[in-house]
Amino acid sequence: MPLTPRTHPAPAPVPPADAPRRRTANARRNRAAALLASAVSVCLLAASAPPTPLGVGDRLFPDLGNPGYDVASYDLSFTYPGSNSKPLTAVTTIDAWTTTELDRLNLDFAHGEVRSVEVDGLPAAFTSVGEDLVVTPDTPLPAGSWMRITVRHTSDPVSAADRDGGWVRTTDGLAMANQADVAHLVFPCNDHPSDKAMFTIRVTAPDGYTAVANGLPTEVDRVGKATTWTYRTQHPMATELAQVSIGRSAVVHRSGPHGLPVRDVVPARDRAQLEPWLKKTPGQLAWMEKKVGPYPFETYGILMATADTGFELETQTLSLFEKNLFTEPAYPKWYIESIMVHELAHQWFGDSVSPRTWSDLWLNEGHATWYEALYAEEKAGHTLEARMKAAYGASDRWRAAGGPPAAPKPPKPGEKISIFRANVYDGAALVLYALRQEIGRGPFEALERAWVREHRDGTASTADFVRLASEISGRDLHGFLQDWLYGEKTPPMPGHRDWKAVAAAPVK
Incomplete structure (x- = not known):
């Protein structure tokens, strides 16, 4: 999500499709009868406590995510009524492994009506507390067991004045913008990037509409005056990266490097006008590779959505852009192309390698800004050094306003996306520049390749990056990067001791 001038453990493997269900209703009753008396007492005591919202303890979003289980897959089904101001009918099915015994479990969900919940095919009690949907199955779920949760609900588009995200209204339908913590405004989920999962997404819409989602299409079914499109991901995905376009x-369609399928989604009436921009993607893919x-x-x-969001967004395999970025004559060509590369770079940095916590956001945005700046240097002559010198001058102010790059300040009340400040964009790219200055271009480029290779399809933290940088460079970089990542003041720039940071204005 760029600033623009408009300014846990890995999931357990999924059982095969023909694996028997974990338990039947009779098996549930037999197991419940066989529980030790002490365990029953503990469960009854927990069940008697009132439901409460839970979180995984993220420093920036403490109520985000839920403990006790790892999601393996989501199956999302949406039925679009033909109006982007009316709720969609939806069914969310979650397959997950329990990591501890659960007498109840929490899902993040806060912007729709829940009509029913089932756990392993049996009705379950449920209630909403804060932004959590708290589900109580008929009997406790043992640790290490496979469970399936099915929630029938509505999925409600946000109002035009709501900038937190979720469903975003376009002039001809809907799109999603779920970063950082608003996927749960669209569907029940474990809404934290540390719990990635596979996705199947089905969308039914009236004739005249087209639906596209993350991954590749597997089915298109036309029944009466409606069509259902089915898409599946081939790689795990964080909930904040889910994307559905209906319009x-x-x-x-075109081909990218090595025959990669490239598909762009644009307003049908604007296809010819936007084609000069669309055809740039294969070359940008080759450049990033x-x-x-x-x-x-x-x-x-x-x-390309006809919507007023104020940002672009790196949803996995299908990046969201405002259409007017490409049609507004005030934006120079080189700038637009560099923003396209920013979102493309996120496919490696942020999507394939996702942040372990939201404090690791600098790894996403700093790297995307880095490759955006490199592209502008190579293709348009806007030098990286000049951009980094300007960033250095502003860095102390950015740190004062938003915190150090790896310890950003929490979002402001009512402004959940306010963690996306300059300190995690150019401020974080400045850290990468300092690291390259310190260890040299060759080791730095080797580090970048090793980072996305070793953490592909997973999550990684700032500590992981520091360890790998030390390993690749052959020297201990903990002290050097500690100051750059966590210091209140910007350290001296290696090779540019003459660069000066402008002091932040005192807080009144």
């Missing part, structure tokens, strides 16, 4: 759209290695997913493309 009067054209889907433009030369920098960091093979593209990590099964497809890529751009979703």
Whole structure:
């Protein structure tokens, strides 16, 4: 999500499709009868406590995510009524492993009506507390067991004045913008990037509409005056990266490097006007592959939405852009292309390698800004050094306003996306520049390739990056990067001791 001038453990493997269900209703009753008396007492005591919202303890979003289980897959089904101001009918099915015994479990969900919940095919009690949907199955779920949760609910588009995200209204339908913590405004989930999962997404819409989602299409079923599109991911995905576009759209297909399927989604009436921009993607993919290695997913493309969001967004395999970025004559060509590369770079940095916590956001945005700046240097002559010198001058102010790059200040009340400040964009790219200055271009480029290779399809933290940088460079970089990542003041720039940071204004 760029600033623009408009300014846990890995999940357990999924059982095969023909694996028997964990338990039947009779098996549940037999197991409940066989529980030790002490365990029953503990469960009854817990069940008697009132439901409460839970979180995984993220420093920036403490109520985000839920303990006790790891999600393996989501199956999302949406039925669009033909109006982007009316709720969609939805069914969310979650397959997960329990990591501890659960007498109740929490899902993040806060912007729709829940009509029913089942756990392993049996009705379950449920209630909403804060932004959590608290589910109580008929009997406790043992640790290490496979469970399936099915929630029938509505999925409600946000109002035009709501900038927190979720469903975003376009002029001809809907799109998603779920970063940082608003996927749970669209569907029940474990809404934290540390719990990635596979996704199947089904969308039913009336004739005249086209639906596109993350991953590759597997089925298109036309029944009466409606069509259902089914998409599946081939790589795990964080909930904040989910994308569904519903609109009067054209889907433009072409091939990228190594035959990669590239599909772009644009308003049908604007296809010809936008084609000069769409055809740039294969070359940008090839450019990024030369920098960091093979593209990590099964497809890529751009979703150009006629909407007023104020940002672009790196949803996995299908990046969201405002259409007017490409049609507004005030934006220079080099700038637009560099923003396209920013979102593309996120497919490696942030999507394939996701942040372990939201404090690790600098690893996403700093790297995307880095490759955005490199592209502008190579293609348009806007030098990286000049941009980094300007960033150095502003860095102390950014740190004062938003915190150090790896310890950003919490979001402001009512402004959940306010963690996306300059300190995690150019301020974080400045850290990468300092690191390259310190260890040299060769080791730095080797580090970048190793980072996306070793953590592909997973999550990683700032500590992981520091360890790998030390390993690749052959020297202990903990002290050097500690100051750059966590210091209140910007350290001296290696090779540019003459650069000066402008002091932040005192807080009144």
